[in-house]
Amino acid sequence: MRVGEILNKVFLIEIFKGLALTLRMLFSKTVTIQYPSQRRKVHEGFRGRHALVRDPFSGNDKCIGCMRCTTVCPSKCIHIKREKTENKMVVIDYIIDASRCIYCAYCVEACPVCALVLTEDYEYSSYRREGLVFNKEKLLKNWDDFAKRWHKDFYFNKFWQPPGIDPSRWPKTKREQAPIPLKRVVEIKREVNDESDGS
Incomplete structure (x- = not known):
């Protein structure tokens, strides 16, 4: 020693x-x-709760049922039910099992019409697995809730136009995607609620 x-x-x-x-x-x-x-402070582009983007003008979801998100998903947590009506593909249901998701945002990058987003919302824990399985209605509600709380009038997710990829290789709809006016989304939601209360 x-x-x-x-x-x-x-x-x-x-x-x-x-x-x-x-x-x-x-x-x-x-x-x-x-x-x-x-x-x-949550930075823009944080990958949180899933949502289907509501079209600010029609009030419907933007999904066209192309199945690219399901194809690219490494954990196979996205399931789409669709059917063809009048030569148009209609999405019947869109299901995401968030308990299996690895939050890679490949689905958001692959979507040609920017219909899917991982919002900056991270407070959505659940005591039961069913609370982490989002169907089409829940995904649209997630978007509406997020739109109400977002601190800006417009929203644009950085994964809609991922850096490092030549923009000429993106689909036309992805190249032309502009920031979404969230105030309009809140107004549409209010109009839908007013109509349902009146009937």
Whole structure:
């Protein structure tokens, strides 16, 4: 045993180093956020709760049933039910199992009409698995709830036009996608509620 090791053991040098570190951290600035009274700022492009984008003019979802999202999904958590009526593909139901999703946003990137989005909403825990399985109605409701809380009048998700890909390779609808006016979405939702209350 060396002299240095003997002195360390006799004078408890390592313990005093640990206490000095504890004392230093005691007076340093805290890094813990006291959730839920404090919330971290969520950056645009955060991959949170799934939603089907509501068309701000028609009030319907924008999905065309092309099945690209289901094809590209690595965890196979997206299931689309569709049928052809009058030479047009109609989406009957759109189901996402969020408990299986790995939040890669491939589905958002692959969508040619920017109909799907992983919103910046992260507060959607559930005690039951059924609460994390979103059908078409729930996905549209997720969009409506997100549109009400979003801090800007317009929304544009960065995964709709992913960087690093030549824009000339995108579908025309993806190239022409403009920020979505969220105030219009809230107005449509209010109109739909008013109509349902009147009937």
